[in-house]
Amino acid sequence: MAGAAADMSAAEERISVASNWTLVWWRFRKHKLALASAAILAVLYAIVLCPDFFSTQHPERTDARQAFIPIQSIHFLDDGKWAPWVPAAVGKRNPVTLRMEWGADPSRRIRIGFFVDGPEYRFLGLVRAKVRLVGPLDPEQRIFLLGSDRMGRDQWSRIMHGTQTSMTIGLVAVTLSVVLGIVLGGISGYFGGWTDQVIQRLIEILQSVPTIPIWLALSAALPRDWTPTQVFFAITVILSLIGWTTLGREVRGRFLALREEDFVLAAELAGCSRWRIIVRHMVPTFLSHIIATSSLAIPVMIINETSLSFLGLGIRPPAISWGVLLQEAQNIQTLALAPWLLLPGLLVIVAVLAFNLVGDGLRDASDPYSK
Amino acid sequence: MIRFVLQRLLLLPLLMAVFSILVFVIVEAPPGDFLTSYIATLASSGSSIGAEHVEALRRQYGLDQPIWVQYLKWVGNLLQGDLGLSLEYQRPNAELIGEQLFLTVVLALFSFVLTWIIAVPAGIYSAIRQRSVVDYILTVVNYIGVATPNFMLALVLMWVAFAYFGISVTGLFSPEYQGAEWSLAKFLDLLAHAWLPSLVLGIAGTARLTRVMRANLLDELNKPYVVTARAKGLSEWTLVLRYPVRLAFNPLVSTIGWYLPQLFSGSLIVATVMNLPNIGPLLLRALVNQDMYLAGSILLIYCMLTIVGTLLSDILLAWLDPRIRMEG
Numbered sequence: 001m002a003g004a005a006a007d008m009s010a011a012e013e014r015i016s017v018a019s020n021w022t023l024v025w026w027r028f029r030k031h032k033l034a035l036a037s038a039a040i041l042a043v044l045y046a047i048v049l050c051p052d053f054f055s056t057q058h059p060e061r062t063d064a065r066q067a068f069i070p071i072q073s074i075h076f077l078d079d080g081k082w083a084p085w086v087p088a089a090v091g092k093r094n095p096v097t098l099r100m101e102w103g104a105d106p107s108r109r110i111r112i113g114f115f116v117d118g119p120e121y122r123f124l125g126l127v128r129a130k131v132r133l134v135g136p137l138d139p140e141q142r143i144f145l146l147g148s149d150r151m152g153r154d155q156w157s158r159i160m161h162g163t164q165t166s167m168t169i170g171l172v173a174v175t176l177s178v179v180l181g182i183v184l185g186g187i188s189g190y191f192g193g194w195t196d197q198v199i200q201r202l203i204e205i206l207q208s209v210p211t212i213p214i215w216l217a218l219s220a221a222l223p224r225d226w227t228p229t230q231v232f233f234a235i236t237v238i239l240s241l242i243g244w245t246t247l248g249r250e251v252r253g254r255f256l257a258l259r260e261e262d263f264v265l266a267a268e269l270a271g272c273s274r275w276r277i278i279v280r281h282m283v284p285t286f287l288s289h290i291i292a293t294s295s296l297a298i299p300v301m302i303i304n305e306t307s308l309s310f311l312g313l314g315i316r317p318p319a320i321s322w323g324v325l326l327q328e329a330q331n332i333q334t335l336a337l338a339p340w341l342l343l344p345g346l347l348v349i350v351a352v353l354a355f356n357l358v359g360d361g362l363r364d365a366s367d368p369y370s371k
Numbered sequence: 372m373i374r375f376v377l378q379r380l381l382l383l384p385l386l387m388a389v390f391s392i393l394v395f396v397i398v399e400a401p402p403g404d405f406l407t408s409y410i411a412t413l414a415s416s417g418s419s420i421g422a423e424h425v426e427a428l429r430r431q432y433g434l435d436q437p438i439w440v441q442y443l444k445w446v447g448n449l450l451q452g453d454l455g456l457s458l459e460y461q462r463p464n465a466e467l468i469g470e471q472l473f474l475t476v477v478l479a480l481f482s483f484v485l486t487w488i489i490a491v492p493a494g495i496y497s498a499i500r501q502r503s504v505v506d507y508i509l510t511v512v513n514y515i516g517v518a519t520p521n522f523m524l525a526l527v528l529m530w531v532a533f534a535y536f537g538i539s540v541t542g543l544f545s546p547e548y549q550g551a552e553w554s555l556a557k558f559l560d561l562l563a564h565a566w567l568p569s570l571v572l573g574i575a576g577t578a579r580l581t582r583v584m585r586a587n588l589l590d591e592l593n594k595p596y597v598v599t600a601r602a603k604g605l606s607e608w609t610l611v612l613r614y615p616v617r618l619a620f621n622p623l624v625s626t627i628g629w630y631l632p633q634l635f636s637g638s639l640i641v642a643t644v645m646n647l648p649n650i651g652p653l654l655l656r657a658l659v660n661q662d663m664y665l666a667g668s669i670l671l672i673y674c675m676l677t678i679v680g681t682l683l684s685d686i687l688l689a690w691l692d693p694r695i696r697m698e699g
Contacts, residue, residue, distance in 0.1 A: 205389055208681055210673035212636040213654060214397070217670055220658035221400035303520045307640050310522055311655065329526060330644075336534040345523040352518035 024288055027365035034361025037354035044167055044351060051164045052121035055157030056135045056143055059320060065091075066152035068338045069102050069144045074112065074134075085109040086143050099337075111137040147340035149328050158320055159344055165321035167351065169236055170302040174294045176240035181247030182290070186278055188248070189255025196252075203245045211242055215304065219313040228319035235314055239301055247293060254286045288366040296359035299352035306348050322348050375689050379682055390674040391449070395442050398667045445664065449671070455664035459657070464668045468650055472672060474543060475649045477561070478642070479634040479676075482569035486577045486630075491623075493577075494584025495616060498592065509581065516578030521637060525571045525644040540567055541646040572641045576630055583626060587619035624688050631680035636673060 018026070028034060047054050072086040088108035091100045118132040118139065136143050145156040188199040218238045222231060258264060267277045302322075308314030309323025310330075317324055325344040329335050335342065410425065429435045436444075448455055454464035497506040532540045543564045548557045591597065592615055600610045639651030646652075650669050657666035 205386065208386065208632075208674075208677055209390075209393075210632060210636040210670075210677045212639050213651075213670055213673040216639070216655065217394075217397045217658055217666065221397055223401070299518065306520055307522055310520075311640065311643060313655075313658070326523070326526075332529050332533050332539075335526070335530045339530065339534070342523075342526065342530070345520070345526070348520060348523065349515065349518045353514060356514065356518060 020288070024362075024365045028361050031357075031361040031364070034357050037357040037361075040350065040354040041358060044163060044354075047160055047163045048167045050123055051160040053123070053129070053131070054133050055154070055160040056118065056132060056145065057154050057157050058119055058121075059153065059158045059161045060318065061142075061153060063142075063152035066142065066144075066148055067150050068100065069148040069152075070104075070338075071147045071340050072104065072110075072144050074145065075109075078109070084112050084114070086112060086145070089144070110141050110143055112143060113137050146343055147338065149338075149341060150334065155325075155340065155343065158325055159322075159347060161320045162322045162325050162344060163347065165232070165315060165319060166302055166305060166323070166348075169232070169239070169305045169315075169321070170298040170355075173236045173239040173243065173301045173305075174298045176236065177244035177247060177297065178290060178294050180240065180244035182251050182283065184244070185248035185251030186255055186283075189252035190259065190274070190278060190282075192256075199248070199252075203248055206242055206245045209242060211304075212307070214242070215239070215308060216311065216313050219308055228316065231316055232319065235305065235308065239304055243297065243301065247290070247297070250293065251286075251290070254289075255282065258282050258285065288362075292359060292362035292366040295355060295362055299355040299359075302348065302352055302355070376686055379685055383678060383682070386678055387671075387675065391446055391671060392442070394667050394670045394674065395445065398663045398670065399438060399441075401661060445667065449668075454668040457657075457662055457665045459660050459662040459665070464665050467653065467665065468669065468672065471648050471650045471653060474647070475635065475638060475642075475651070476676070478543075478565060478569060478572065478638050478647065478649065479631065481565050482573040482576075482634050482638075483631060485566070485569050486573040486580060490577045490580035491584055494581045495588060495611070497581070498585045498588035499611060501589065513578040513581055516574045519574065520640075521571060521575070522640050522644045524574060525568070525641055528567065528571065529645065543568075543647050568641055568645050568647055571645070572634060572638055576633065580623065580626065580630075583623055584619060587622050588615055591615035591618050621688075621691060624691055625684065627684035627687065628681045631684065632677035635676045635680065 015023070066089075069089045069091075072089060074084055074086055076082065076084050078085060086109070087104040087106045088110050089102045090105045090108070091102050093099070094101050112134060113136075114134050115131055116135045116137060117130040118135040120128060120130050123129040134145070142154065144154050146159060147155050149155055149158070184199050184202075188196045215238060219235060222234050226234070264277060264281060267281050272281070305314055305321065306323035306326065309316075309321050310326050312327065315321040315324055322344045326342075326348075329341040329345070426435075434441075445455065452465075454468065456462070457464050457467055460467060493509055497503075497509045500506055529540055532538050543561055544557070545560050545564070548560045551557055588611075592611075594615075597610065597615055600614065601607075605613075638647075638649055639654065641647070642649035642651040643655055650672065654666060654669040654673075656662075657669065
């Protein structure tokens, strides 16, 4: 009896001395789905860091004779022993349509291995490396784990590189919106008066802009001769220019409420500068909330980027993003022949779903004192 | 109420003026103009035009004047209802946009109605039968619905229809009604074709609205007045439908303000993928070809649709909920 009471008080003590972030983490941990989604996102961001390690070959390597090869599935055992392989693809030309028709030939096996040496790449653009997660043991061979496209490029490797672009755009665009939202919303809420009026009107105008048409028009206005990197940053800026308004409004509301709080008055009396009050005292009180809101904004950005690129007005080839990859699936006749070209879309859905679930979990956890 | 509506209406021309500048700047931003790309097209097809001819064309379209003169001319013409001439099609823009605009609005409204017809009952059901199997299934479907980009869903549907059923689900009319006059038969044909693109367009919205409806209703169902009504012996369905559902509607109506405009601009993508006669694909083409007056007109129409959509929802909400009128 006494032991149980001691346990109780120990647990209570643990809760009462835990920091705000610890409480958020404890609460987040309870959402199993959110936790699983966070794991998926971790994998995706690992790919973002080094897509070359995860891909089997260079994403631009073409071979017209290896177009539209179907998915080659991995078999792990050979005669009951560990020896992973994929069946070789054999093509036969259809005598009527003259189209190449691929079939798998299980008797001809391409040996593959994990952590094998493949073509050289630069890790993080700096360090020379050769090791790849999975690849053929014979470097002369090519394997197509998710099939190949019309130019005989390996879709698996292209998806890895597309992941890097699309996930980065989502993150950078939201970061930009958050910065804009905090700065402008903060100024608006903290200073009030005519500054507030101007910013509020600006937000209203931006919020009544028809987003997709204006995005399209802005991206169409980008010079054609820009490099992929320039286009990448321009698209990011375009996406965040309209995206910051919701957050700006929220931050303003919080500032308006917090301005009257005692601890802000105390800080003012203690002689803190305005900047210090905002950054050190006000922002931390709603930071967890902002993180939750922005993790829900990332998937929206990802969908927008994918749609823009799919329409041909976002990221442009030779840069690779999920939207660029899906452009290959635009033609229904092609799609009927090579349905695996839709797979990048599945990844979009998985990523967006994961972000939404993590965002929901964070939102619930962001206020650890609520019931 | 009248004051509230008037206030909103007064704001409309002001917003449109701001938008017209914004749109003009965006459309004028790309280097070169329509003539440079026109000359390039001519050159690639082997013919060329003399320098004087180019100058004449430039003068004819007013491309030689300073930018602000071009803007004032454009707005002046717009105010007189003249949307200008498409440089690419050599036809009046109003003619090009006309019927397609009508179909754009029809598609969005159709999608809107479909969304509500599905979302409201689904939301009510999953709130009343919280944690039931159907509730869980609906939740999963909702999550996936929000996560699927419109064009992706359209692609999958088109692919399945083509590959497994051998039918094409693109377009809004059967071939025989393509250029026909409007008739009841043509309208029915439109309905038969429009439900699928409408569903695709509305899927994310349906998912969101279902969640909103469910959450609103769950908040209401725990309130004392519901317990009182139940204690007085009202049947469960009458009770739910007569009181809490009506209250749960209000926040839902306020979503129209962003939802309807979202449908208008979202239809651009669905229409492009599914090849629908809509101002979306027209805009896309105009933007790529730098047909700037056509692109500008369509962009302004999108702005107009957005503002009108917001306005409608504001008025509807003020009519439903007196508290909002007082604030305004």
